[in-house]
Amino acid sequence: MSDEKTEYTISDLAKEFEITSRSIRHYEDEKLITPLRRGVHRIYNTRDRVRLQLILRGKRLGFSLAEIKEIIDIYGMEGEQKQTERLLELIKVRRDSLKQQLKDIKYLLNEFDVLEEKLTASHQSE
Amino acid sequence: MSDEKTEYTISDLAKEFEITSRSIRHYEDEKLITPLRRGVHRIYNTRDRVRLQLILRGKRLGFSLAEIKEIIDIYGMEGEQKQTERLLELIKVRRDSLKQQLKDIKYLLNEFDVLEEKLTASHQSE
DNA sequence: GCTTACCTTTACGCAAACGTAAACTTAGTA
């Protein structure tokens, strides 16, 4: 039906996301991702792929692998009824952190705008 | 006139920004900040304080100290006429990075919204 | 069955960003 792949080798994902296989294995060591095995080889499915995307997103935002694992675990725990309160709390903390980052980014982008304007102005006046 | 402080000790700043003096000294080792000395003691002025804020902002965004130094140096070099092109290039790179982070944050915030809704829904239906 | 490409585990190495302890100096104050 769809021609989207549903299975990936470790180097498939490594190439796609421009990281090394070593990194992907490291994320597995740290329990952030747990692919199936066909014999001894790792087989990644679309769910694993999404997880990897989440990991890289987290990294770009400066989260540690431990923090990213926490976030990922939140996703995985959707089913568990019990700890809803705890999950909501975790989400709140993470959201606050992201909102602070939003502020930081907006501040810096604005600073860059101002600085760039100054630079191009003095550049043209030469 | 104004009652804003214009001088700070290392522990003043450490307390204010909730970091250790060790960290601040480390930033100095890495040439990100260079306070004056009164004898052997470090004296920080408002300019140093702003620098420190920039450092922490950068850290929250996941930049390395080396990268933050690069950004800070951009700020400091406003006067230098020569390297305008280079500075504009650096700004461009940094801006692209920040814009990617903006996307990442918006994605995650949205995911949190969705997840939270699911959680509170299932929570109420019990 | 041999080659080649890709995969595996094990394990030591390394840079970044501080933590932490040691040993001392300096500045205010009682």
Add this chain to the structure above:
DNA sequence: TACTAAGTTTACGTTTGCGTAAAGGTAAGC
């Protein structure tokens, strides 16, 4: 002036996030 709090340098230790061999196993094509 002696105590105390805070500051200083020096230097080794620690954690995180992989890099990088080493030493080999596996799958596919010829």
